[in-house]
Amino acid sequence: xxxxxxxxxxxxxxxxxxxxxxxxxxxxxxxxxxxxxxxxxxxxxxxxxxxxxxxxxxxxxxxxxxxxxxxxxxxxxxxxxxxxxxxxxxxxxxxxxxxxxxxxxxxxxxxxxxxxxxxxxxxxxxxxxxxxxxxxxxxxxxxxxxxxxxxxxxxxxxxxxxxxxxxxxxxxxxxxxxxxxxxxxxxxxxxxxxxxxxxxxxxxxxxxxxxxxxxxxxxxxxxxxxxxxxxxxxxxxxxxxxxxxxxxxxxxxxxxxxxxxxxxxxxxxxxxxxxxxxxxxxxxxxxxxxxxxxxxxxxxxxxxxxxxxxxxxxxxxxxxxxxxxxxxxxxxxxxxxx
Amino acid sequence: xxxxxxxxxxxxxxxxxxxxxxxxxxxxxxxxxxxxxxxxxxxxxxxxxxxxxxxxxxxxxxxxxxxxxxxxxxxxxxxxxxxxxxxxxxxxxxxxxxxxxxxxxxxxxxxxxxxxxxxxxxxxxxxxxxxxxxxxxxxxxxxxxxxxxxxxxxxxxxxxxxxxxxxxxxxxxxxxxxxxxxxxxxxxxxxxxxxxxxxxxxxxxxxxxxxxxxxxxxxxxxxxxxxxxxxxxxxxxxxxxxxxxxxxxxxxxxxxxxxxxxxxxxxxxxxxxxxxxxxxxxxxxxxxxxxxxxxxxxxxxxxxxxxxxxxxxxxxxxxxxxxxxxxxxxxxxxxxxx
DNA sequence: TATTAACACGAAACCGTTTTCGTAACTTTT
DNA sequence: AAAAGTTACGAAAACGGTTTCGTGTTAATA
Numbered sequence: 001x002x003x004x005x006x007x008x009x010x011x012x013x014x015x016x017x018x019x020x021x022x023x024x025x026x027x028x029x030x031x032x033x034x035x036x037x038x039x040x041x042x043x044x045x046x047x048x049x050x051x052x053x054x055x056x057x058x059x060x061x062x063x064x065x066x067x068x069x070x071x072x073x074x075x076x077x078x079x080x081x082x083x084x085x086x087x088x089x090x091x092x093x094x095x096x097x098x099x100x101x102x103x104x105x106x107x108x109x110x111x112x113x114x115x116x117x118x119x120x121x122x123x124x125x126x127x128x129x130x131x132x133x134x135x136x137x138x139x140x141x142x143x144x145x146x147x148x149x150x151x152x153x154x155x156x157x158x159x160x161x162x163x164x165x166x167x168x169x170x171x172x173x174x175x176x177x178x179x180x181x182x183x184x185x186x187x188x189x190x191x192x193x194x195x196x197x198x199x200x201x202x203x204x205x206x207x208x209x210x211x212x213x214x215x216x217x218x219x220x221x222x223x224x225x226x227x228x229x230x231x232x233x234x235x236x237x238x239x240x241x242x243x244x245x246x247x248x249x250x251x252x253x254x255x256x257x258x259x260x261x262x263x264x265x266x267x268x269x270x271x272x273x274x275x276x277x278x279x280x281x282x283x284x285x286x287x288x289x290x291x292x293x294x295x296x297x298x299x300x301x302x303x304x305x306x307x308x309x310x311x312x313x314x315x316x317x318x319x320x321x322x323x324x325x326x327x328x329x330x331x332x333x334x335x336x337x338x
Numbered sequence: 339x340x341x342x343x344x345x346x347x348x349x350x351x352x353x354x355x356x357x358x359x360x361x362x363x364x365x366x367x368x369x370x371x372x373x374x375x376x377x378x379x380x381x382x383x384x385x386x387x388x389x390x391x392x393x394x395x396x397x398x399x400x401x402x403x404x405x406x407x408x409x410x411x412x413x414x415x416x417x418x419x420x421x422x423x424x425x426x427x428x429x430x431x432x433x434x435x436x437x438x439x440x441x442x443x444x445x446x447x448x449x450x451x452x453x454x455x456x457x458x459x460x461x462x463x464x465x466x467x468x469x470x471x472x473x474x475x476x477x478x479x480x481x482x483x484x485x486x487x488x489x490x491x492x493x494x495x496x497x498x499x500x501x502x503x504x505x506x507x508x509x510x511x512x513x514x515x516x517x518x519x520x521x522x523x524x525x526x527x528x529x530x531x532x533x534x535x536x537x538x539x540x541x542x543x544x545x546x547x548x549x550x551x552x553x554x555x556x557x558x559x560x561x562x563x564x565x566x567x568x569x570x571x572x573x574x575x576x577x578x579x580x581x582x583x584x585x586x587x588x589x590x591x592x593x594x595x596x597x598x599x600x601x602x603x604x605x606x607x608x609x610x611x612x613x614x615x616x617x618x619x620x621x622x623x624x625x626x627x628x629x630x631x632x633x634x635x636x637x638x639x640x641x642x643x644x645x646x647x648x649x650x651x652x653x654x655x656x657x658x659x660x661x662x663x664x665x666x667x668x669x670x671x672x673x674x675x676x
Numbered sequence: 677t678a679t680t681a682a683c684a685c686g687a688a689a690c691c692g693t694t695t696t697c698g699t700a701a702c703t704t705t706t
Numbered sequence: 707a708a709a710a711g712t713t714a715c716g717a718a719a720a721c722g723g724t725t726t727c728g729t730g731t732t733a734a735t736a
Contacts, residue, residue, distance in 0.1 A: 057389075144339055287624070355687075
């Protein structure tokens with residue numbers, strides 16, 4: 001076991017000062033060719049690597065960006081992380097991911113933890129609980145300290161910062177359009193309560209699309225879940241009582257559950273009932289029949305968020321000018337629609 | 339915008355020394371009740387939080403643990419992270435996740451990055467490429483420096499460290515047992531090349547189980563993919579040429595793909611062909627029919643890995659005694675088997 | 677009243693870097 | 707040969723904390 005070697009070690013060994021070593025390793029003009037060669041060779045031999053912590057403390061920059069997501073098991077979020085990593089790594093930044101697990105408490109703790117020096121900026125998506133409580137003080141505190149922040153997907157207008165979202169309403173619109181154009185009339189929506197920002201936007205888009213196609217809105221065709229969990233009995237009674245020929249679901253899980261139910265009722269998909277689900281994840285791809293989906297372009301979203309953040313991090317300008325980037329969703333047609 | 343407040347700021351404001359402030363905030367006995375009250379009140383008022391970087395530098399401990407996983411989109415790994423976070427957070431540790439994206443290069447970079455002071459220990463699972471190259475120098479360097487390390491799932495005997503794996507062979511055995519007991523005879527295996535440690539173990543278990551039940555091993559019933567990717571044509575010709583009544587797949591994706599293929603050939607699942615897949619993830623749950631699966635207990639694995647690591651981190655003992663924990667998989671019966 | 681102990685606090689070193697500034701020792705200029 | 711300019715390096719402060727040790731003041735003891 002050979003413990004890590006420091007500048008001081010090199011300096012002592014080579015009988016020069018610490019400053020000389022530091023400069024030599026940075027190839028400073030101040031140091032003679034000879035000394036530089038000697039020091040660099042020695043450093044390479046002993047595999048010297050500067051201590052990140054010390055460098056961060058000195059420079060007051062960590063080259064780390066903190067990402068807080070509600071749920072790491074959810075495919076969408078993982079693709080966003082992929083995009084963030086991709087861009088950030090290319091720019092020499094490291095990505096620290098923390099999971100709030102859809103909880104307010106863990107979101108606060110993780111943010112405080114990272115905010116105390118560990119990162120140069122945040123990329124985050126709100127947890128369900130935070131959106132319900134509508135308490136954003138922990139976030140405000142961070143931005144008040146001047147730490148750059150980018151929110152994505154689950155955002156709030158209560159915080160002034162850069163944001164990147166997809167046009168959820170447009171996604172719902174695309175889905176309804178698809179249904180209408182294949183002759184469907186009784187179009188249902190399975191969604192969550194409105195406090196989830198995305199749930200609301202998608203519901204709005206659904207309603208707007210119906211209006212656009214002159215289809216009367218029937219509230220009874222909208223099934224709202226109180227959370228992201230599937231409530232089996234609610235699904236059961238919904239499909240028993242309602243006559244529908246197309247269903248738009250705000251996530252894959254809802255869609256999978258509904259499709260199985262409908263399948264059990266001996267209806268054909270897509271002939272009798274068509275399905276479209278939000279988020280083009282693994283489930284959509286491998287469902288039977290495969291599920292037509294609205295792609296959220298998570299990776300792109302991540303890249304864009306990282307780009308915005310690093311931009312802010314690297315320009316010291318105090319003037320706060322925040323932009324919101326809206327990404328356009330696309331419809332991925334598969335076997336669950338005509 | 340109010341920038342972060344430091345000990346120095348408090349000291350200046352309250353006209354005491356930095357040391358006094360530091361001690362007061364730690365409730366040291368050395369400081370009088372009065373002064374402590376005053377300082378603590380002031381600190382709370384201005385929301386003082388110690389700078390993590392400075393504390394880490396001073397203590398030479400970060401209270402961070404680094405996790406390197408090959409793929410964040412894979413459900414299994416995310417559940418492991420969940421387990422790690424759960425245990426680590428409870429112990430006051432923060433979890434930094436980096437993704438190698440199944441690549442050797444990114445694995446090396448991420449490890450070097452984190453190893454230079456950012457973390458107290460590693461939990462990792464090898465990338466595919468690293469296993470192929472069989473080059474573990476970057477890992478050896480880290481362990482040589484005395485940084486504690488725990489490997490999980492995709493491990494190598496070339497590195498001396500704590501490990502936690504599931505008994506993959508036993509998992510395969512359970513699957514074959516299930517098939518045999520429901521009267522299946524022509525049991526196929528869809529797996530990856532042997533360089534993937536888990537692929538090999540599962541194949542071994544499959545063979546051992548066949549032997550145990552006196553079923554002749556037919557190499558033609560084993561379909562090997564060169565990577566984790568599905569090669570559609572290989573699947574096609576396999577199911578066209580081979581007569582099978584049961585299929586064990588080393589991952590969900592392979593199973594999904596095969597089931598769809600078989601479905602298209604108008605065979606019934608599970609009556610004509612039964613299926614079992616490794617890793618009990620979302621796809622298994624929502625497949626049609628739902629997929630009988632071998633649960634890997636990722637969350638448990640994560641907790642165990644975190645427990646082992648923190649144990650090592652917190653005991654300074656130099657004597658290296660490494661243990662390997664083997665978790666037992668379980669069979670989750672669903673509709674794809676009789 | 678002189679001595680000692682307890683109390684409450686400050687000075688300073690330290691963690692591992694970076695960076696500014698000062699300065700010997702040469703080299704060049706006049 | 708004295709003045710000025712280079713060159714090559716070191717001392718020291720700084721980043722924001724923690725911690726050891728020393729010390730002035732007061733209270734208890736002899």
